[in-house]
Amino acid sequence: MRILLVEDEKKLCDLIERALKAERYAVDIAHEGTEGWKLADAYDYDLIILDLMLPGLGGTEILRRVRRKNLQVPILILTAQDATQEKVQNFEAGADDYLTKPFAFAELLMRVKALLRRGPVTRASVLRVADLEVDRFSQHVKRGGHRIELTPKEYALLEYLATNPGRVFSRTMIIEHVWDQSFEGLTNIVDVYVRHLRSKVDDPFPTKLIRTVRGVGYSLGSSENA
Amino acid sequence: MNTRSLSFRLIAWYASVLTLVFLVLGAATLWSLRHYLEANLLDSQVRRARQIADTLLAAASRTGDAPVAQQVEDLYSPEANDRFIRITRADGSLVFASGPPADHAFDPANVPPIPPRTRSVHVRSGAVIRKAILPEAKLLIASVSYSGTNDASYVVEVGLSTAGMEATLRHLLVMLGIGLPIAVLVAVGGGFILVRRALRPVAHIANKAELISQQNLRERLPQLRTGDELEHLSISLNHMITRLEEAILSSKRFVADASHELRTPLTVMRGELESLAQDPKLQGETRETLGSALEEVDRLADIVDGLLALSRLDAGEANSERVMFDLAELATTTADQMSLLAEDRNITVRCEAAGGVFVEGDRPRMKQVVVNLLDNAIKYTPKGGHVLLKIARQGGQAILEVADDGMGIPPEALPHMFERFFRVDDSRSREQGGAGLGLSIVKSICTVHGAEVEVTSTVGNGSCFRVTQPLAGHAARTVPHR
Numbered sequence: 001m002r003i004l005l006v007e008d009e010k011k012l013c014d015l016i017e018r019a020l021k022a023e024r025y026a027v028d029i030a031h032e033g034t035e036g037w038k039l040a041d042a043y044d045y046d047l048i049i050l051d052l053m054l055p056g057l058g059g060t061e062i063l064r065r066v067r068r069k070n071l072q073v074p075i076l077i078l079t080a081q082d083a084t085q086e087k088v089q090n091f092e093a094g095a096d097d098y099l100t101k102p103f104a105f106a107e108l109l110m111r112v113k114a115l116l117r118r119g120p121v122t123r124a125s126v127l128r129v130a131d132l133e134v135d136r137f138s139q140h141v142k143r144g145g146h147r148i149e150l151t152p153k154e155y156a157l158l159e160y161l162a163t164n165p166g167r168v169f170s171r172t173m174i175i176e177h178v179w180d181q182s183f184e185g186l187t188n189i190v191d192v193y194v195r196h197l198r199s200k201v202d203d204p205f206p207t208k209l210i211r212t213v214r215g216v217g218y219s220l221g222s223s224e225n226a
Numbered sequence: 227m228n229t230r231s232l233s234f235r236l237i238a239w240y241a242s243v244l245t246l247v248f249l250v251l252g253a254a255t256l257w258s259l260r261h262y263l264e265a266n267l268l269d270s271q272v273r274r275a276r277q278i279a280d281t282l283l284a285a286a287s288r289t290g291d292a293p294v295a296q297q298v299e300d301l302y303s304p305e306a307n308d309r310f311i312r313i314t315r316a317d318g319s320l321v322f323a324s325g326p327p328a329d330h331a332f333d334p335a336n337v338p339p340i341p342p343r344t345r346s347v348h349v350r351s352g353a354v355i356r357k358a359i360l361p362e363a364k365l366l367i368a369s370v371s372y373s374g375t376n377d378a379s380y381v382v383e384v385g386l387s388t389a390g391m392e393a394t395l396r397h398l399l400v401m402l403g404i405g406l407p408i409a410v411l412v413a414v415g416g417g418f419i420l421v422r423r424a425l426r427p428v429a430h431i432a433n434k435a436e437l438i439s440q441q442n443l444r445e446r447l448p449q450l451r452t453g454d455e456l457e458h459l460s461i462s463l464n465h466m467i468t469r470l471e472e473a474i475l476s477s478k479r480f481v482a483d484a485s486h487e488l489r490t491p492l493t494v495m496r497g498e499l500e501s502l503a504q505d506p507k508l509q510g511e512t513r514e515t516l517g518s519a520l521e522e523v524d525r526l527a528d529i530v531d532g533l534l535a536l537s538r539l540d541a542g543e544a545n546s547e548r549v550m551f552d553l554a555e556l557a558t559t560t561a562d563q564m565s566l567l568a569e570d571r572n573i574t575v576r577c578e579a580a581g582g583v584f585v586e587g588d589r590p591r592m593k594q595v596v597v598n599l600l601d602n603a604i605k606y607t608p609k610g611g612h613v614l615l616k617i618a619r620q621g622g623q624a625i626l627e628v629a630d631d632g633m634g635i636p637p638e639a640l641p642h643m644f645e646r647f648f649r650v651d652d653s654r655s656r657e658q659g660g661a662g663l664g665l666s667i668v669k670s671i672c673t674v675h676g677a678e679v680e681v682t683s684t685v686g687n688g689s690c691f692r693v694t695q696p697l698a699g700h701a702a703r704t705v706p707h708r
Binding site: 009012018100102103104153168171179181182183186188189192193195213214215216 | 486493496498499513517523560566594596597
């Protein structure tokens, strides 16, 4: 998998490159718009990560040129602006996804993964993490064969964590998926729900599955840090 | 009436000056008229006295005194003319004295004899002038001395009552007394209309200026075309508003730009710290420190987000996405989503909602209002407290109330509750977290929705936040969407 990263902020660029390489992606870097467009034009990438504010050629212009060439490569936009209108404009211009700075790297990686899956994802109807089973059709949760009763929000939270076992989900990601943007800034709502979820999913069992990574978020999966 | 208003002061000043001028003018007229009439009267008395002396008394030296009396009576008939005539010899003996006049205005017998010559006596063309004050009338008397050829000398006194003159003057006084107040009243009335007309644009400008606030700084005052000082004033005021608008816009732009610029470094910080924090080899204390640093980065990011949200609201962005929705339904589902937050603190949230309270607006943003108000109430109510969420209709308005029985807000803090970064109590709020922007965001969202938000509170009894928003125009015809 080969990814083109067009980002003028060097430090941020290095960070993203490191994170992507750690996931074993091949990464090409452009620090400037024109160079970015040349690379995008010349090579066949699996994904382009594009900053909007670029010297040389603007991100939106690269996006237009790529789409005019009818390239089907998925494009993830990074931006410091989160005005709805601009989002709509860029989606119309052909962006596949949108991340507003400051974003959690966990979220960036998840979005990259999702975009690289290409096409409809075959989603397993039952998610399994250790001895935990989350049935997406019946919305039943079992652990060690015992049925666990969850409220709809608790279920949504657990299912979301179970989609990527071992991956850390930030509070912002959780809020956006389980609640909506109105709850952003009230980070303790996630903590409260996780605590309740723990009391049902983890407390009766010797192995703890829900892990807190302080300052980052939560993840699901048996771990030595639990 | 406002006694300090410009129109009142102008008119009061103008009326008093006018009254003073009229009074001075009236007094001068009366005085000069009296002077003129008196002089006129005296001149005719002097002329007559001289006539008597020159013609009759000159003859008396030949004819003796006796016919003089008859001649005076015949020629001047003093009684019929209401005149007083008396002729005396130097030794004091009487030659002629007129009888009581036909109108009985005075009694000639009461007229005192000529006083001895003193300096104070007024002399007019050789005649001595005096004023005899009788109990019934005042007489102006001119006396002429005559020395005949036969050493006989006489004094001729001719007098006339001043009653006629006084009557004329009184008449004039009455005329002035009636005419002057009328003239002043008419002038004040005219002045009032004039001043009102001149000052009407001022009131108009003041009313318009009252309506201009931070939200509609793009508006301008009506441009007057009167060509006077008021036009100049309206132009100057408009220039001032333009400068204000520029200043406020540049400060808003600065906040937006600064928040914007902070995002990239925040992303880098976050990423670096995150990649460190996920290293499994980390020791407990380092992990804690990193976590704490990450939490602060989050808080910084929240503040930046809040500031950007506020600057977008200031720019009026929320107006672009207006839909009709049921505020009651929105509030109850939101409260439901937050119930665990309240439960966690053992707080009871009760919901009283009227059915179908339809309003128009940006739904996610109105939800933000409910979320922020509820979060606030839950945060600042001690464990075991109560929060009441109430949605109702009241005379064309939708009312949303979030009341708690928490610690309350001190009165001096109430006016500042919706200010950015305002904290009632530093130590208290810090430990509860939050960016200090929640309520200002509520206020800004309400403002762009044409809604009002207010807070009432008693310390120890709790606080109540109340949002008043106009109901949607066609609320009755809409079916709730669920």
